[in-house]
Amino acid sequence: MTAAIEVRQAARTYRVGQTEVAALRGVSLTVRRGDHIAVVGPSGSGKSTLLQLLGGLDRPTAGSVVIDGHDTTTVGEAELARIRNRVVGFVFQGFHLQPRTSALDNVALPLVYRGVRRAERRRRAAELLDRVGLGARARHLPGQLSGGEQQRVAIARALVTEPAVLLADEPTGNLDSASGGHLLDLLEQLNAEHGVALAVVTHDHDVAARARRRIVMRDGRIITDTEHDITAAPTGPARA
Amino acid sequence: MRIGEAARVAVGALVAARLRTGLTVLGVMIGVSSVMVLIAIGDGTRREVAGRVDQLGSNLLLVVPGKLEIGMPTVSRMQLSDVEAVARVVGDPKRVAASVASGEMVQAGTAKTFTTVAGVLENNRTVLVRDIARGGYLSRTDVDSARRVAVLGATVARVLYGDADPVGRQITVAGVRFRVAGVFAPLGQSLGVDRDDEVHIPLTTAQRLFATTRVDGLAVRADDPAGMAALGDRIVAELAERHPDSAFSVVTQDQILSVLGDILDVLTGVLGATAGISLLVSGVGVANIMLVSVRERTREIGLRKAVGARPADIAAQFLAEAVLLTSVGGVLGIALGAAATVAVERLTPLPTLLTGWCIALSFGVAAAVGIIFGVLPALRAARLDPAPALRTE
Numbered sequence: 001m002t003a004a005i006e007v008r009q010a011a012r013t014y015r016v017g018q019t020e021v022a023a024l025r026g027v028s029l030t031v032r033r034g035d036h037i038a039v040v041g042p043s044g045s046g047k048s049t050l051l052q053l054l055g056g057l058d059r060p061t062a063g064s065v066v067i068d069g070h071d072t073t074t075v076g077e078a079e080l081a082r083i084r085n086r087v088v089g090f091v092f093q094g095f096h097l098q099p100r101t102s103a104l105d106n107v108a109l110p111l112v113y114r115g116v117r118r119a120e121r122r123r124r125a126a127e128l129l130d131r132v133g134l135g136a137r138a139r140h141l142p143g144q145l146s147g148g149e150q151q152r153v154a155i156a157r158a159l160v161t162e163p164a165v166l167l168a169d170e171p172t173g174n175l176d177s178a179s180g181g182h183l184l185d186l187l188e189q190l191n192a193e194h195g196v197a198l199a200v201v202t203h204d205h206d207v208a209a210r211a212r213r214r215i216v217m218r219d220g221r222i223i224t225d226t227e228h229d230i231t232a233a234p235t236g237p238a239r240a
Numbered sequence: 241m242r243i244g245e246a247a248r249v250a251v252g253a254l255v256a257a258r259l260r261t262g263l264t265v266l267g268v269m270i271g272v273s274s275v276m277v278l279i280a281i282g283d284g285t286r287r288e289v290a291g292r293v294d295q296l297g298s299n300l301l302l303v304v305p306g307k308l309e310i311g312m313p314t315v316s317r318m319q320l321s322d323v324e325a326v327a328r329v330v331g332d333p334k335r336v337a338a339s340v341a342s343g344e345m346v347q348a349g350t351a352k353t354f355t356t357v358a359g360v361l362e363n364n365r366t367v368l369v370r371d372i373a374r375g376g377y378l379s380r381t382d383v384d385s386a387r388r389v390a391v392l393g394a395t396v397a398r399v400l401y402g403d404a405d406p407v408g409r410q411i412t413v414a415g416v417r418f419r420v421a422g423v424f425a426p427l428g429q430s431l432g433v434d435r436d437d438e439v440h441i442p443l444t445t446a447q448r449l450f451a452t453t454r455v456d457g458l459a460v461r462a463d464d465p466a467g468m469a470a471l472g473d474r475i476v477a478e479l480a481e482r483h484p485d486s487a488f489s490v491v492t493q494d495q496i497l498s499v500l501g502d503i504l505d506v507l508t509g510v511l512g513a514t515a516g517i518s519l520l521v522s523g524v525g526v527a528n529i530m531l532v533s534v535r536e537r538t539r540e541i542g543l544r545k546a547v548g549a550r551p552a553d554i555a556a557q558f559l560a561e562a563v564l565l566t567s568v569g570g571v572l573g574i575a576l577g578a579a580a581t582v583a584v585e586r587l588t589p590l591p592t593l594l595t596g597w598c599i600a601l602s603f604g605v606a607a608a609v610g611i612i613f614g615v616l617p618a619l620r621a622a623r624l625d626p627a628p629a630l631r632t633e
C-alpha cells in the first residue's frame with residue numbers, strides 16, 4: 001500500500017540507426033508514498049530515462065514499471081495517459097509552460113484532461129498558485145515571470161491534480177541558487193505537509209543533500225540507494 | 241476533452257499563426273467559391289433550358305433536314321410544296337410553321353444592324369408562342385402576296401429606333417425597303433444568345449430576297465402529345481417519299497431537353513472537376529500547414545501528453561483546427577462565391593441560379609476537406625512519443 005511505484009529489473013534501450021544505446025540496464029526500486037528521493041549521477045547515466053519510466057512517460061524495453069498498481073508495459077496509451085494525469089506530476093528543467101497562456105490556465109491544463117469544468121479548473125488552479133506564492137500573478141503570461149516564478153507555476157501545474165508522486169528533472173537547473181533554494185523549501189513543505197512523494201533528478205549537491213533518500217546512478221544502473229532517515233531501511237542497493 | 245475545449249485550443253492556435261491561417265483560409269475560399277459559381281452556372285443554365293421548353297410546350301415537333309448528328313449542317317431540299325404536304329399529313333395547316341433564315345443587314349436611316357432575318361408563315365407566332373409588344377404580326381395576305389413587311393425583335397427595334405415606336409416606319413433589309421408591322425415582346429437571352437436579335441418577314445418575300453426556293457425547317461404543333469412519335473414517323477415518311485435521296489429528322493422538345501441535359505451534365509462535370517481540383521489543392525495546403533503546425537508544436541503535444549492528454553484528445557485538437565480552418569474558409573468562400581455569382585449574372589450572358597442545396601454542398605465539401613486532410617496530421621500528432629517530444633528545443 002505504501003508503494004506508489006515499483007520498478008523491477010527495468011531496462012531501456014534506444015535504437016539509433018543500427019546501434020543500440022542502453023540507457024538503463026536493469027534497475028529496481030520502489031518509490032513509496034511520502035518518499036523524498038534525489039537521483040544523482042554523471043551525465044548520460046540514465047537519470048532522465050529512469051524518471052520518464054517512473055512517470056509513465058515512457059515504457060521499459062525489459063522488466064516492468066508498476067505505477068499505482070498498473071503495469072505500464074501492459075496498459076494501452078489512453079490508460080497510460082490517465083495514469084500520468086492521476087498519479088504523477090512532472091516538473092521539467094525547461095519548465096514547458098505554454099507561452100501564450102496565462103499562469104492560471106497553464107496550471108489548470110491537466111484538469112482539462114480530467115474533464116473538470118472551466119470555472120472549477122480555474123478555481124483549483126488559483127488555489128495552487130496561491131500555495132506557491134504566485135496568487136497575484138495568475139493573469140501573467142510565462143514571459144512576464146522570472147525563471148524561479150515560472151518554475152513555481154510548473155510545480156503548481158504538477159500538483160493541481162493532487163498526484164501521489166512529483167517527478168522533477170533538474171528543477172533548479174535553470175535557476176540561481178537563491179531561487180533554487182526557495183523552490184526546494186516549497187517542495188519539502190509539500191512533501192512534509194501533503195505527503196507527496198518527491199523524486200528529484202539533480203546535479204546540484206545542495207539539492208541532493210536535502211533529500212532523505214539518495215539514489216546514485218552510473219552507466220544505466222543504480223549503484224547505491226541509501227536512506228538517511230533512520231526510521232526506514234534502504235531498499236537495498238541494486239547490483240552494480 | 242470536450243469538443244468545446246478542442247475548439248477553444250484550435251482557435252487560439254489559429255489566431256496565434258494569423259498570416260498562415262489567413263493564407264490557408266484564402267486557398268479554401270477560392271476553392272469553395274469556384275465550386276459554387278460553377279454549380280450556380282450549371283443550375284442556371286438548366287433552369288433556362290427547362291424554362292424555354294416549358295414556354296414552347298412539350299407537344300412541339302421540329303422537322304429538320306439531315307440526320308440528327310453533330311457535323312456539317314445539311315442544306316435543305318425542302319420547299320413550300322413540302323410544307324403543304326406535311327400540313328396534309330398533320331391535317332391542319334395552322335399547326336405547321338416553316339422558316340428560311342439568313343443573316344442580313346437591316347437599316348433605318350443611319351442606324352443599322354446585322355441580324356437574323358427569318359422568312360416565316362403567318363402561323364409562326366402561334367405555333368412557336370410569341371408575344372407582340374407593338375403593332376401586329378404578319379398576316380396570311382402578307383405571305384400570299386409576298387409583301388415587304390417586317391416584325392422586329394426587341395433588340396433590333398431598340399438598335400434602330402431607340403425608344404421610339406417603329407410601327408409603320410420604313411426599314412431596308414439587304415437594301416430592299418420594308419414597312420415595320422410590329423415589334424416582338426422581348427424574350428431575353430438564352431444560353432448566351434440574344435433571342436431578340438431577329439427580324440421576321442413573310443416566307444415568300446424571304447425566298448425572293450434570298451433568291452432561293454428552299455425552306456430550312458418546319459415546326460409542328462401536335463394536338464395530341466401522346467401521338468407525337470407516330471406523327472413524327474409519318475412526317476418523315478412523307479418527306480422521304482418526296483425526296484428519296486435526302487434524310488429528314490424529327491426532334492421533340494423532350495429530346496432536345498435530354499440532349500441539352502446530357503451536354504450540361506458533361507459540362508458541369510468538367511467545370512466542377514476543375515473547381516474541385518482547386519479545392520483539392522487547398523486541401524493539400526491545409527494538410528501541409530497542419531503538418532507544420534504539428535512539428536512546430538511538438539513540445540506542446542509532449543507536454544499535453546505528459547499531463548494526461550490521450551492520443552484521442554490530441555487528435556481531436558488538431559482535427560478541430562483543420563476543420564475550423566476549412567469551415568471558416570467555407571463560410572467566407574460562400575460569401576465570395578455568392579458575390580461572384582451575382583457578378584457573373586450581371587457582367588456575362590451566363591445564367592446563374594444559387595440554391596440552398598448548392599450552398600450547403602459547398603460548405604459540406606469544405607468541412608469534409610478539413611476532416612480528410614486533417615486526419616493525417618492529427619494522427620501524426622496523436623502518435624507522437626511524449627518523452628522525445630519534450631526533449632526537443
Ligand SMILES: Nc1ncnc2c1ncn2[C@@H]1O[C@H](COP(=O)(O)OP(=O)(O)OP(=O)(O)O)[C@@H](O)[C@H]1O
Nearest residue numbers: 014016021023042043044045046047048049050628
Ligand atoms: N531518445 C533517445 N535516443 C537515443 N539515445 C537516447 C535517447 N534518450 C537518451 N538516450 C541516451 O541514453 C543515455 C541516458 O540518457 P539520460 O537522458 O537518461 O541521461 P541523464 O542521466 O539524464 O543525463 P544528463 O545528466 O545529461 O541529463 C544517454 O547515453 C543518452 O544519449
Ligand SMILES: [Mg+2]
Nearest residue numbers: 047048049169
Ligand atoms: Mg537528464
